[in-house]
Amino acid sequence: MVRAHKEEVLSVEGLEVVYKTERGPVRAVRGVDLSVREGEILGLVGESGCGKSATLLSIMGLLPPTGRIVAGKIRVGGVDVMALSKKELRSLRGNTVAMVFQDPMSSLNPAHKIGAQMREALEVHGQPYSKDILVRLLQEVGIPSPETVLGYYPHQLSGGMQQRVMIAIALSCRPRLILADEPTTALDVTIEAQILDLLRQINRERGTAIVLVTHNLAVASQFCDRIAVMYAGQIVEEGNVNEVLSNPLHPYTQGLIGCIPRFQKGVPLTPIPGQVADLSEDFVGCAFYPRCRKRDASCATSPQELVHTGTRRVRCHRYGYVEYTETVAGQDWGNE
Amino acid sequence: MRGVKILERALSAIPIMLGVCIVVFLFMRLIPGDPVDIMLGEASNVTQEEIERLRAQFNLDDPIHVQLATYLGRVLRGDLGYSISRSASVGNLILEALPATVELALSSITVALIIAVPLGIITAVKHRSIVDRGSMAASFLGISMPAFWLGIVLILIFAVELKWLPTAGRAAYGFAPRHVTGLYVLDSILTWDLPALKDSVRHLIMPSIALGAGPAAVLTRVIRSSMLEVMRKDYVTFARAKGVAEWAVIIKHVFRNALIPAVTVTGLEIGSLLGGNMVVETIFAWPGMGRLVVDGIFSRDYPLVQGAVMVYGFTFVTVNLIADILYTWLNPRLTFGEKV
Numbered sequence: 171m172v173r174a175h176k177e178e179v180l181s182v183e184g185l186e187v188v189y190k191t192e193r194g195p196v197r198a199v200r201g202v203d204l205s206v207r208e209g210e211i212l213g214l215v216g217e218s219g220c221g222k223s224a225t226l227l228s229i230m231g232l233l234p235p236t237g238r239i240v241a242g243k244i245r246v247g248g249v250d251v252m253a254l255s256k257k258e259l260r261s262l263r264g265n266t267v268a269m270v271f272q273d274p275m276s277s278l279n280p281a282h283k284i285g286a287q288m289r290e291a292l293e294v295h296g297q298p299y300s301k302d303i304l305v306r307l308l309q310e311v312g313i314p315s316p317e318t319v320l321g322y323y324p325h326q327l328s329g330g331m332q333q334r335v336m337i338a339i340a341l342s343c344r345p346r347l348i349l350a351d352e353p354t355t356a357l358d359v360t361i362e363a364q365i366l367d368l369l370r371q372i373n374r375e376r377g378t379a380i381v382l383v384t385h386n387l388a389v390a391s392q393f394c395d396r397i398a399v400m401y402a403g404q405i406v407e408e409g410n411v412n413e414v415l416s417n418p419l420h421p422y423t424q425g426l427i428g429c430i431p432r433f434q435k436g437v438p439l440t441p442i443p444g445q446v447a448d449l450s451e452d453f454v455g456c457a458f459y460p461r462c463r464k465r466d467a468s469c470a471t472s473p474q475e476l477v478h479t480g481t482r483r484v485r486c487h488r489y490g491y492v493e494y495t496e497t498v499a500g501q502d503w504g505n506e
Numbered sequence: 507m508r509g510v511k512i513l514e515r516a517l518s519a520i521p522i523m524l525g526v527c528i529v530v531f532l533f534m535r536l537i538p539g540d541p542v543d544i545m546l547g548e549a550s551n552v553t554q555e556e557i558e559r560l561r562a563q564f565n566l567d568d569p570i571h572v573q574l575a576t577y578l579g580r581v582l583r584g585d586l587g588y589s590i591s592r593s594a595s596v597g598n599l600i601l602e603a604l605p606a607t608v609e610l611a612l613s614s615i616t617v618a619l620i621i622a623v624p625l626g627i628i629t630a631v632k633h634r635s636i637v638d639r640g641s642m643a644a645s646f647l648g649i650s651m652p653a654f655w656l657g658i659v660l661i662l663i664f665a666v667e668l669k670w671l672p673t674a675g676r677a678a679y680g681f682a683p684r685h686v687t688g689l690y691v692l693d694s695i696l697t698w699d700l701p702a703l704k705d706s707v708r709h710l711i712m713p714s715i716a717l718g719a720g721p722a723a724v725l726t727r728v729i730r731s732s733m734l735e736v737m738r739k740d741y742v743t744f745a746r747a748k749g750v751a752e753w754a755v756i757i758k759h760v761f762r763n764a765l766i767p768a769v770t771v772t773g774l775e776i777g778s779l780l781g782g783n784m785v786v787e788t789i790f791a792w793p794g795m796g797r798l799v800v801d802g803i804f805s806r807d808y809p810l811v812q813g814a815v816m817v818y819g820f821t822f823v824t825v826n827l828i829a830d831i832l833y834t835w836l837n838p839r840l841t842f843g844e845k846v
Binding site for chain 1: 747837
């Protein structure tokens with residue numbers, strides 16, 4: 171569901187992020203382009219360490235001191251984030267764009283009461299923060315007996331409730347964009363569904379755009395309008411979620427889908443061989459080449475560009491030359 | 507719930523105190539020579555009979571277990587006995603000396619905190635900067651420098667050479683404030699005696715710095731490392747993501763949580779300041795517990811040393827109890843015993 175007529179809330183162009191480490195620089199993000207429109211949910215999918223979180227943190231201007239944006243442009247609601255002063259950036263954070271973190275148990279300050287942590291988010295942006303407002307915010311995210319919860323410390327709530335509180339804080343200033351970094355990874359499966367439902371409801375009712383970072387394709391398939399698959403700091407495939415998942419064009423996406431367990435006896439999982447690319451290295455050709463089942467001799471040497479094809483994008487030079495006839499589930503891609 | 511726990515902790519101090527009492531009693535008697543030997547010293551015209559009579563007078567001729575039982579019985583009734591060398595009740599001697607030591611300990615820990623809190627925060631925020639490295643080098647120096655040596659250097663510079671500060675005692679003659687609590691600074695404020703206030707502060711400066719330097723160095727390191735640890739937490743990034751200003755993130759979110767280990771260490775430091783400053787008290791002729799104990803040991807004044815060490819033990823236990831109460835207040839997860 172691409173809503174082309176809606177305003178673009180987030181645009182990222184050619185983003186490159188480098189982390190300084192003891193082993194030398196690590197190029198965590200290598201030229202990422204993203205665009206999210208009002209009311210849209212974009213899934214950012216990939217294995218750990220593929221640059222998903224670094225991309226989100228760059229948008230918020232929250233990279234740790236070791237990380238640096240070396241190239242690219244980030245616009246939130248049309249505003250160039252990288253040109254903002256620290257103060258202007260702060261007034262953007264939590265206000266126009268809010269973030270929901272992975273682990274609610276460690277993302278709420280253990281020393282402050284829920285009410286105080288919610289109040290702070292409103293206070294810093296000059297919003298009214300009466301008790302009624304806080305209660306209403308908690309009601310909106312489905313927390314029972316909100317008056318009591320305001321006086322609780324985070325440890326007195328379950329993980330699911332803590333995540334609801336974090337979402338309430340994220341929503342408190344009515345942001346146009348929510349960046350959710352694996353918001354359900356730390357939660358039980360049943361709670362996961364509830365939290366995703368809540369986020370979707372917010373998206374539908376308010377038109378809040380959401381970028382959902384996840385390594386879980388099943389979550390992405392249920393929740394997102396569009397997904398972008400990342401590998402080694404690059405987007406390797408992007409498009410409408412149903413199209414991408416039913417007809418993946420990039421061998422890596424195909425590999426990810428092959429890794430999803432199915433409720434069928436006797437269908438073996440097809441793991442992707444090898445290990446995630448080392449981001450401290452530079453690649454001339456395709457970053458996925460060493461693990462790819464469809465590589466040819468030129469993959470290692472010819473640079474891979476993101477090719478547009480209709481509403482989709484794919485970063486594989488063999489796309490168009492090779493027949494991608496396989497369908498998704500449990501196929502053996504080895505006997506090409 | 508919380509009250510019960512505090513009471514439990516307070517009651518658990520009783521067996522500890524009893525143990526301290528017995529150990530000190532026995533150890534004192536391991537030192538060669540008894541009070542009578544020391545009192546009579548080199549005097550040659552004393553007969554064995556007179557010595558025996560003196561020993562009997564102080565009950566030193568009883569078997570040791572009888573002496574111990576008698577002593578414990580008295581202590582339980584709140585009677586710490588009678589000082590042999592000073593001819594005064596041990597209780598009264600301690601009541602005179604304790605405020606001096608408490609005042610010095612409080613002012614030393616204040617000096618330490620005034621240095622350590624800002625320095626700990628700055629070094630953590632400016633991690634690996636020149637400020638950080640310089641402060642860490644200075645704190646290494648602070649930890650390595652013995653308090654008595656620093657005390658002597660301070661006296662040489664500020665008293666002997668510059669003549670800015672007095673070398674000894676708590677107050678110049680005639681300047682001591684009227685007795686209220688025994689803490690001169692507090693008393694002179696309570697009685698609004700400005701000359702006494704000025705005089706007692708001047709007397710406190712050097713010994714407080716000498717004693718505060720070590721704890722300042724330790725606390726700087728503790729605060730710095732726990733700040734660095736807290737700064738990596740998700741809730742700090744989340745606070746930034748809310749749009750909270752950097753200084754507010756540091757104070758409200760990082761420092762508040764980093765305080766927890768610092769409180770524990772501060773408690774331990776106060777405890778050891780109350781107990782372990784005999785040398786510094788001697789250097790500055792500070793009429794506190796340290797000097798009382800040192801004099802007591804030299805004159806083998808059993809009741810005095812035993813009483814003083816009991817008080818040390820008691821203050822140490824109390825200070826740690828207070829630190830634990832503060833700790834649960836700072837860390838709400840500990841307030842509720844059922845959930846951690």
